[in-house]
Amino acid sequence: MNKIEPSWDFYRTFLTVLQEGSLSAAARELGLTQPTIGRHIDALEDIIGFQLFIRSPQGLIPTEAATELRPHAEQLAANAAALLRTATGLGGGVRGTVRISASEVIGIEVLPPMLAALNDRYPDLVIELSLSDAVEDLMRQEADIAVRMVAPEQDALITRRIGGIPLGLHAHRRYLDKHGFPEKLEDLLHHRTIGFDRESAFVRAIRKRVPLIELMRPSFRADSNLAQLAAIRAGFGIGVCQVALARRDPDIVRLFETEFELPLETFVVMHENLKTTPRCRASFDVLVEGLLAYIGKSGTFGGTIE
Amino acid sequence: MNKIEPSWDFYRTFLTVLQEGSLSAAARELGLTQPTIGRHIDALEDIIGFQLFIRSPQGLIPTEAATELRPHAEQLAANAAALLRTATGLGGGVRGTVRISASEVIGIEVLPPMLAALNDRYPDLVIELSLSDAVEDLMRQEADIAVRMVAPEQDALITRRIGGIPLGLHAHRRYLDKHGFPEKLEDLLHHRTIGFDRESAFVRAIRKRVPLIELMRPSFRADSNLAQLAAIRAGFGIGVCQVALARRDPDIVRLFETEFELPLETFVVMHENLKTTPRCRASFDVLVEGLLAYIGKSGTFGGTIE
DNA sequence: TATCTGATATACAAAAATAGATGAACAAAA
DNA sequence: TTTTGTTCATCTATTTTTGTATATCAGATA
Numbered sequence: 237m238n239k240i241e242p243s244w245d246f247y248r249t250f251l252t253v254l255q256e257g258s259l260s261a262a263a264r265e266l267g268l269t270q271p272t273i274g275r276h277i278d279a280l281e282d283i284i285g286f287q288l289f290i291r292s293p294q295g296l297i298p299t300e301a302a303t304e305l306r307p308h309a310e311q312l313a314a315n316a317a318a319l320l321r322t323a324t325g326l327g328g329g330v331r332g333t334v335r336i337s338a339s340e341v342i343g344i345e346v347l348p349p350m351l352a353a354l355n356d357r358y359p360d361l362v363i364e365l366s367l368s369d370a371v372e373d374l375m376r377q378e379a380d381i382a383v384r385m386v387a388p389e390q391d392a393l394i395t396r397r398i399g400g401i402p403l404g405l406h407a408h409r410r411y412l413d414k415h416g417f418p419e420k421l422e423d424l425l426h427h428r429t430i431g432f433d434r435e436s437a438f439v440r441a442i443r444k445r446v447p448l449i450e451l452m453r454p455s456f457r458a459d460s461n462l463a464q465l466a467a468i469r470a471g472f473g474i475g476v477c478q479v480a481l482a483r484r485d486p487d488i489v490r491l492f493e494t495e496f497e498l499p500l501e502t503f504v505v506m507h508e509n510l511k512t513t514p515r516c517r518a519s520f521d522v523l524v525e526g527l528l529a530y531i532g533k534s535g536t537f538g539g540t541i542e
Numbered sequence: 543m544n545k546i547e548p549s550w551d552f553y554r555t556f557l558t559v560l561q562e563g564s565l566s567a568a569a570r571e572l573g574l575t576q577p578t579i580g581r582h583i584d585a586l587e588d589i590i591g592f593q594l595f596i597r598s599p600q601g602l603i604p605t606e607a608a609t610e611l612r613p614h615a616e617q618l619a620a621n622a623a624a625l626l627r628t629a630t631g632l633g634g635g636v637r638g639t640v641r642i643s644a645s646e647v648i649g650i651e652v653l654p655p656m657l658a659a660l661n662d663r664y665p666d667l668v669i670e671l672s673l674s675d676a677v678e679d680l681m682r683q684e685a686d687i688a689v690r691m692v693a694p695e696q697d698a699l700i701t702r703r704i705g706g707i708p709l710g711l712h713a714h715r716r717y718l719d720k721h722g723f724p725e726k727l728e729d730l731l732h733h734r735t736i737g738f739d740r741e742s743a744f745v746r747a748i749r750k751r752v753p754l755i756e757l758m759r760p761s762f763r764a765d766s767n768l769a770q771l772a773a774i775r776a777g778f779g780i781g782v783c784q785v786a787l788a789r790r791d792p793d794i795v796r797l798f799e800t801e802f803e804l805p806l807e808t809f810v811v812m813h814e815n816l817k818t819t820p821r822c823r824a825s826f827d828v829l830v831e832g833l834l835a836y837i838g839k840s841g842t843f844g845g846t847i848e
Numbered sequence: 849t850a851t852c853t854g855a856t857a858t859a860c861a862a863a864a865a866t867a868g869a870t871g872a873a874c875a876a877a878a
Numbered sequence: 879t880t881t882t883g884t885t886c887a888t889c890t891a892t893t894t895t896t897g898t899a900t901a902t903c904a905g906a907t908a
Contacts (some may be wrong), residue, residue, distance in 0.1 A: 240573075244550035244622055260855065267546075269897055274856070276546065293855045293904040301632045307815065308625035311683075315621060316550055319614035322588040324821040326607045375698075380600075390696055392681075509613065559851050566885065580886070599874045599885045 242283045244312075250288065251309035254302060258295035306500030311376060318377040325360070325515040331360035334519045337379035340462040341501075343367045345481050347383070350460040350526035358518060374507050379514045381523065382505045385438070393505050396520075398527045400499025405491040408471035412489060417475070421448055421495055428455040431468045442476070445498060466503040480530065502527060548589045550618075550736050555582040556594065557615035558610060564601035608748050617682060624683035630668070631821040637666035637847040640825045643685035646768040648808075649673045652690070656832030664824060687820045687829060688811045691744070699811050702826070704833045706805025712788040714777035718795060722782070727754055727801055734761040736773045736781030747784070751804060786836065808833060 253273065263270045265534035273451040277296075279287050288305075298306075306509070317335075325332025339349055343365055366379050373379045374393055389394055411428075418424055430453030432439045443449050456467050468475045469485060475508050476498070482488045504523050510516040558568040562665050569576045579825065583602075587594050594611075595602035604612075625643075633637030644653055649671055657669050672685050679685045680699055694701055717734070724730055725796045737760030749755050767783070774781045775791060782804070788794045810829050817820040 241626070243623075244554055244618075244905085247622065247625065248550055258855065271858080271898090272896055284626075284632070286629070291856060295855065301629075304632060305625055305628055308621060308628060312550075312618060312621045312625065315614060315618045316547075316553065319553065319611055319618065320547070320590075322611055322614060323592070323607075326590070326610060351890080430861075462576050526787050564885065577868085577888085579866080597886060599872090601885065767859055792902075 238486055240283070246276050246280040246283075246318075247309050247312050249273050250280055250302075250311055251306070253277060253289065253296055254298055254306055254309070261295075266489055288388050297441035299390065300475060314378045318380075321380065322513070325513060327488050328514070329360070330514045330518040331357040332515045333362040333364060334381065334515045335364040335366060335379045336381045336383070336519065336523070337366045337373045338383040339369050339385065340367045340460060341469050341478065341481070343463060343502075345465070345478075346530060347523075349521060352532075353517060353526065354522045357522070358515075361515060361519070363519075372414055374505060375395045377507070380506065380510055380513075383527070384503050384505055386505055387501070388505050392508050394508050394511060396524050397506045398502040398504060398524065399481055401502050401530050401531055403476050403498040403500050404482065404493065405474060405496050406468050406479075406484075406488050407474040407491060408419045408468060409472060409487040409489055414471075415473075418491060421492060424448065424474060425451060428462050428473030430454055430456045430458075430473050433457040433459045441500060446496065502531070546589070550585040552582050552589075552620050554622075555579050556586055556608075556611070557619055559595065559602055560604055560612055560615070567601075581652050589779050590617040598760045619790070619821060620684045624686075627686065628819070631819060634820070635666070636664040636820045636824040638821045639670060640687065640821045641670040641672060641673045641811050642687045642689070642825065642829070643674050643679045644689040644690065645675050646673045646766060647771060647784065648789070650768060651771070651784075652833075652836060653829075656829060656836075659832065660825060660828045663828070664821075667821060667825070669825075680811060683813075686812065686816055686819075687826055689829065689833070691806055691813050692764075693746055693809055694811050698814050700814050700817060702810045702830050704808040704810060704830065705837050707808050707837055708785045709782050709804040709806050710785045710788065710799065711780060711802050712774050712785075712794050713780040713797060714775060714784055715793040715795055716777035717779060720777075721779075724797060727798060730754065730780060731757060734779030736760055736762045736764075736770050736779050739763040739765045748804060752802060808837070823831045 249262060249266060249268075250263050253259060256262045256265055259273045260270045260278070266273070277288060284301075286301040288301055289298055289301040321333045321335060323332075325334075336343075336347070336351075341465045344367070348366070351365070355361055355363060366373070368379075369385075374382050374388070375390060387397070405424075414514050415427060416426055423447075429452050431449075433450065436459070456464075456472050458464050458467070458477075465477045465481065467473065468477055468482070468488065476490065478500070479490065479497075482490060504520060504527065506516060506520050555568060555574075558571050559565060562568045562571055565579045565583070566576045568720060569579045572579070583594060590607075592607040593605055594608040595604055617780055627641060629638075629641045631640075631685065642649075642653070642657075650673070653671070657671070659666055661669060666793060671736070675683075675691075680688050680694070681696060693703070711730075721733060726735055731754075735758050737755075737758065742765070743828045760769075762772050762778050762781075766771070770781050773779065774788070774794065780797065784806070785803075786794065788796060810826060810833065812826050
């Protein structure tokens with residue numbers, strides 16, 4: 237009981253310094269001045285009794301102590317942001333800020349029209365989109381709603397299964413004109429293909445389904461599905477992407493339609509506590525509706541681009 | 543972007559006002575003055591645009607808005623405390639504060655000698671004991687380690703199964719002398735018994751094992767296992783408690799030893815992130831060791847009281 | 849080498865937050 | 879009814895925090 241609890245604001249400046257790398261940058265970020273930030277860090281170091289940063293003319297280098305405290309500070313920031321989001325939604329009706337997390341491809345290629353419709357229906361709603369695949373987001377309150385490709389296991393989360401988004405092998409017509417049309421799956425070995433950079437759970441799943449992939453040596457590697465999609469569109473080579481997205485461009489050709497189709501399981505997930513929050517509830521419902529239409533035959537948001 | 547983010551300290555005073563029920567009490571709690579607390583609340587209300595409390599000469603009554611924000615503020619406080627605990631543990635070796643959550647009976651009757659041994663072994667360790675059955679504690683960082691009677695499901699938690707703590711029917715000799723010794727299980731219906739106040743998962747589990755319980759009309763009802771144990775010790779009647787605890791008092795008699803024995807599954811649980819933290823790791827190990835000894839035949843901490 | 853741009857540290861003035869004192873309103877007890 | 883002990887609100891003096899300006903240092907560039 238000898239040491240007083242630090243101001244919670246110190247945690248915020250501490251985190252900002254970690255993120256920005258210098259007192260000056262953190263000051264700019266927070267709308268304060270460099271001496272103030274410096275004093276905050278000094279005070280925090282005094283209270284916890286450990287040096288948090290090594291000062292240098294190039295900036296501040298975090299010590300081991302700072303690294304250990306960092307996750308806590310991040311958590312704190314996420315919670316403060318979540319509180320503020322809840323505050324914006326007060327007062328009844330669908331209003332305020334809702335933060336949605338989705339993978340890059342979903343967030344950029346699939347969600348926008350749904351989000352536009354969501355905002356049309358609820359003009360007081362502000363939508364934040366966070367492109368990330370981390371499932372932990374929801375537990376850490378870094379997002380209100382997530383579109384995920386794996387079923388979450390925590391039972392504090394309510395999950396709506398959408399179904400499988402079909403993935404297929406595709407190439408741009410320009411590429412095929414130049415390099416020829418693969419007749420058999422084996423021909424892929426002699427084509428320029430687009431694949432993943434690092435091994436991931438998803439990649440292993442594909443491998444199990446299609447052993448041939450194992451043998452392929454992609455000429456273009458990227459972990460970003462979005463980058464892979466862009467490569468297909470640019471006529472770089474043959475790659476895997478969502479059938480519905482490929483169909484939007486008449487010059488993209490689907491290959492081996494019968495031999496290769498992979499369903500990408502999709503879920504909309506929300507923390508149970510937010511179930512009754514209007515802004516989250518409404519967004520959740522619109523996302524489910526929109527995604528169902530997207531994978532279904534008919535669909536308000538489906539298929540071709542206007 | 544028009545509204546500035548509130549000072550995180552405002553959240554702390556907000557929560558304290560919620561907890562204490564008045565500006566003055568919150569001021570005393572935080573070591574500030576009542577006008578300051580009032581200004582914090584005013585400022586917070588201005589920023590979020592909603593009234594948080596209805597002021598009255600009896601104190602502050604939280605509005606619906608305040609109630610909605612409360613869980614977030616509590617979460618924030620838990621995280622700030624967790625950060626501070628981590629800070630106390632910095633610097634290598636087993637030191638700092640570890641917060642352990644356990645049920646009342648375990649925390650009061652079983653753990654103390656283990657915690658004493660823990661502190662003997664690591665004198666720089668400060669131990670906080672939180673008596674609670676809420677499993678969520680660990681996810682919310684309200685505790686570092688928990689002793690639980692149900693296996694947690696989240697896979698972010700590392701769980702060590704201890705085994706079943708045997709429960710049995712017991713009564714004090716004083717009671718039996720006065721009211722007679724029940725010969726058959728059915729005789730229990732004509733005895734003063736000690737039971738639960740409300741239905742709970744644990745109660746339902748017992749019911750399933752011993753249907754007779756269904757018929758019993760306890761003369762003493764309490765949800766607190768500790769109160770039930772105290773009632774047994776006081777000779778109030780016949781109740782269920784841990785065999786090992788009953789054995790400590792030679793005047794407490796076990797009834798229907800062969801007919802009634804219920805194992806109470808026990809687990810020591812910790813968040814995965816804390817696995818490598820010395821203060822948590824060491825405490826976890828000592829708890830596991832101690833509880834294993836407690837339920838086992840041999841045991842450093844087991845059986846009788848000195 | 850001189851200079852420019854980034855960084856942190858320090859001294860002092862300005863601004864803001866806080867404490868302290870007082871008043872009014874209400875409830876409970878004498 | 880009066881007294882006592884709460885509460886919150888308001889005003890002012892004081893303390894604390896912050897901002898400004900400046901010095902200093904390290905590295906990149908001409």
